[in-house]
Amino acid sequence: MNASTSLARVIVRQIIEAGITDVVISPGSRNAPLSLAFNAAATRGLIKIHVRIDERSAAFFALGLIKSTVRSVPIVCTSGTAVANYHPAVLEASHTNAPLLVLTADRPAMLRRTGANQTTEQARIFGKAVRYFADIDGPVFPMDLPLDSLRTGPVHLNLQFDEPLLPDASTAWLDEIVVGATKTLPSAKVGTLKVQGSRGVLVIGHDRGGLSVDEVTGFAKKLGWPVIAEDPLSFPDAIAHASIFLTSMEIRSVLIPQVAIVIGRTTLSRSVNSLIKLAPVQCVIDPRMATIDSDRTGDKKFTSIPTLQTQAASDEWIAQWQKYSQRCAKVISEIDGWNEANIARVISASIPDGSALFVASSRPIRDIEGFATPRGGLSTYANRGLAGIDGNISTALGVASGHKQSFALLGDLAFLHDLTGLIHREDINCLFIIINNDGGGIFSTLPQHGIEGFEEVFGTPHGLDPAAIAASMGINSRTVNSIDELKKAITVPVKGVSVVVAKVPTREANAENLKLIYEKMNSI
Numbered sequence: 143m144n145a146s147t148s149l150a151r152v153i154v155r156q157i158i159e160a161g162i163t164d165v166v167i168s169p170g171s172r173n174a175p176l177s178l179a180f181n182a183a184a185t186r187g188l189i190k191i192h193v194r195i196d197e198r199s200a201a202f203f204a205l206g207l208i209k210s211t212v213r214s215v216p217i218v219c220t221s222g223t224a225v226a227n228y229h230p231a232v233l234e235a236s237h238t239n240a241p242l243l244v245l246t247a248d249r250p251a252m253l254r255r256t257g258a259n260q261t262t263e264q265a266r267i268f269g270k271a272v273r274y275f276a277d278i279d280g281p282v283f284p285m286d287l288p289l290d291s292l293r294t295g296p297v298h299l300n301l302q303f304d305e306p307l308l309p310d311a312s313t314a315w316l317d318e319i320v321v322g323a324t325k326t327l328p329s330a331k332v333g334t335l336k337v338q339g340s341r342g343v344l345v346i347g348h349d350r351g352g353l354s355v356d357e358v359t360g361f362a363k364k365l366g367w368p369v370i371a372e373d374p375l376s377f378p379d380a381i382a383h384a385s386i387f388l389t390s391m392e393i394r395s396v397l398i399p400q401v402a403i404v405i406g407r408t409t410l411s412r413s414v415n416s417l418i419k420l421a422p423v424q425c426v427i428d429p430r431m432a433t434i435d436s437d438r439t440g441d442k443k444f445t446s447i448p449t450l451q452t453q454a455a456s457d458e459w460i461a462q463w464q465k466y467s468q469r470c471a472k473v474i475s476e477i478d479g480w481n482e483a484n485i486a487r488v489i490s491a492s493i494p495d496g497s498a499l500f501v502a503s504s505r506p507i508r509d510i511e512g513f514a515t516p517r518g519g520l521s522t523y524a525n526r527g528l529a530g531i532d533g534n535i536s537t538a539l540g541v542a543s544g545h546k547q548s549f550a551l552l553g554d555l556a557f558l559h560d561l562t563g564l565i566h567r568e569d570i571n572c573l574f575i576i577i578n579n580d581g582g583g584i585f586s587t588l589p590q591h592g593i594e595g596f597e598e599v600f601g602t603p604h605g606l607d608p609a610a611i612a613a614s615m616g617i618n619s620r621t622v623n624s625i626d627e628l629k630k631a632i633t634v635p636v637k638g639v640s641v642v643v644a645k646v647p648t649r650e651a652n653a654e655n656l657k658l659i660y661e662k663m664n665s666i
């Protein structure tokens with residue numbers, strides 16, 4: 143057996159024996175030993191292969207799979223620019239401790255800097271974004287260290303494959319593979335959170351620092367304090383619309399907490415972050431402080447859910463939060479018509495129980511945070527590690543690959559950014575809802591709004607029709623222009639991949655509408 147085939151088989155075997163079930167492969171010659179070894183294993187049902195021609199999409203798809211299956215997923219590509227296309231998803235994985243196993247094929251090291259085709263410096267190309275790196279040659283490689291490092295984030299193995307790259311016909315190596323059980327990660331040492339105060343608040347960042355909804359819900363119940371959830375679709379008992387009513391400085395000043403406990407990172411609303419800053423004591427619970435956010439500030443810091451020595455919230459404190467929440471809910475219930483706030487509210491309420499929902503960065507995730515009535519019954523996902531608008535279609539499809547029925551809510555720019563993600567759609571049921579405001583609507587809500595050159599460098603209108611683009615790729619797509627049509631589109635069972643475009647009024651009108659809603663908060 144040649145050295146390249148041997149190395150590939152040794153690696154594939156150890157991956158399957160570690161309990162890994164899916165691999166995402168992109169086509170290329172240099173990675174032939176790995177692609178063929180994985181393919182041989184797949185024909186025996188030992189692993190499932192997903193093929194993606196665009197490596198950026200491939201890596202984000204793998205991230206989605208990791209999110210929905212809570213397992214490590216390897217990605218395999220050839221040498222050269224293919225490797226660099228993994229970089230955005232590797233960064234997102236690094237900032238969310240996602241166990242992305244990056245397997246890049248390379249030419250032998252002696253060919254570097256010699257003018258050899260498709261040969262560049264791949265060693266350590268992802269820098270500090272990976273927890274473990276090895277530049278590997280030879281016929282064998284023990285995977286214990288890289289597999290262990292996956293517990294805290296992405297790992298990069300650069301595999302130097304010399305010719306010949308094609309294997310012999312032997313399949314005996316497959317007979318010896320024992321499929322591993324999926325391992326759950328050991329939890330960190332449990333600390334004790336001891337604070338005084340009956341006016342505390344618990345703030346839950348969108349992806350909970352990677353902690354499960356169940357873990358966080360259990361903690362919130364024990365604590366019994368008012369809960370602000372960036373993801374109200376995972377915490378039915380959260381205070382509704384906190385990010386909206388806290389835009390009022392007056393309300394914030396009434397609701398200054400004695401203690402704020404933050405789980406994960408809060409990245410969505412200035413209003414919520416301003417409230418946290420007002421608390422004289424701030425506690426943080428976030429497993430990622432052990433890796434990527436090691437300089438995080440906080441009066442007390444925990445990398446796992448602590449046991450509690452806290453006081454119950456006073457009835458008066460809880461009543462105050464409920465009062466503002468209910469008043470705000472009344473204002474929001476009066477929002478009518480075809481606008482982004484109402485669309486977010488309706489989507490949040492209409493998605494059937496048991497579905498998964500991926501929400502893209504920018505306005506969609508903030509509109510859900512603000513306008514949704516808290517509920518359960520869904521599994522929600524987002525890329526909040528670095529909040530990129532790249533790779534969102536692919537991540538959503540990776541998520542959907544692990545669920546029976548999924549929805550994905552994206553802005554038009556996030557949609558256009560990742561069109562190659564739509565090329566492969568095998569066995570996936572996902573309805574994409576695209577909020578088309580012809581550009582980056584969020585910028586109209588930020589201070590740069592209205593300055594010279596705003597449309598050219600921030601608004602960036604494109605005039606394209608996302609439904610027509612998707613249709614040209616053979617995807618069932620249509621455009622809706624009313625709440626009724628939208629509701630109907632959401633409530634039919636999702637079969638295959640389809641696209642519904644909500645063509646909304648101008649970004650300008652949306653920003654104006656939000657401003658009016660925030661102004662109303664000052665008088666509730």
Ligand SMILES: Cc1ncc(C[n+]2csc(CCOP(=O)(O)OP(=O)(O)O)c2C)c(N)n1
Nearest residue numbers: 504505530531532553554555556582583584
């Ligand atoms: C990869 C990447 N490039 C640029 C940005 C900066 N960015 C944040 S939001 C946004 C606009 C997104 O527009 P769209 O998806 O249409 O959502 P909308 O703002 O209209 O709700 C941009 C360009 C980013 N977050 N990620």
Ligand SMILES: [Mg+2]
Nearest residue numbers: 553554581583
């Ligand atoms: Mg937009």
